[in-house]
Amino acid sequence: DGGITQSPKYLFRKEGQNVTLSCEQNLNHDAMYWYRQDPGQGLRLIYYSQIVNDFQKGDIAEGYSVSREKKESFPLTVTSAQKNPTAFYLCASSGRQGVDGYTFGSGTRLTVV
């Protein structure tokens, strides 16, 4: 079945640690996105990539980094510079124009301990 797989489902991070969230898609989509979801704030765009080896900052990129070495994969690293990383992180993908809709993964819930 085609879709997006995010792992892990739950992740705990200690203060000062970097952690990497995985996102893999087998939809042959060109574009991939990372969103952060906090209660009452909707979905905010962190980074997006329209083609391999290229990506752009979204609205809240500070403290995050990404790579796009393969079309299928778009991992997100939450660095120690992100002061408030506890949130629900969602990865999505779309066709080149985006108007066929985004397909979202099931999310990763990150908690700082």
Added chain:
Amino acid sequence: QQQVKQSPQSLIVQKGGISIINCAYENTAFDYFPWYQQFPGKGPALLIAIRPDVSEKKEGRFTISFNKSAKQFSLHIMDSQPGDSATYFCAALIAGGGNKLTFGTGTQLKVEL
């Protein structure tokens, strides 16, 4: 800044009633308006979408009404059911403009028996 304003933040409807969620946008360059449905602990899923060249689109019990002059669009859920209880997000996109979806802040719908 591109914004999509969504209301209400939460909504309680009796089973069989009509649920109405409203969104307003500012950027007239938006040309694709999807609605997403999200259940707890899951990623959002595309529910229904509309282009600005039509004023209404219906799929089953779900209808989007679009008012281009007022820059507003709304989701109507007819014969609301307890299984419709979820968070609903409106969104907007400029096709070819980076394909970035701008999301509303979400409406938490609860359908009571």
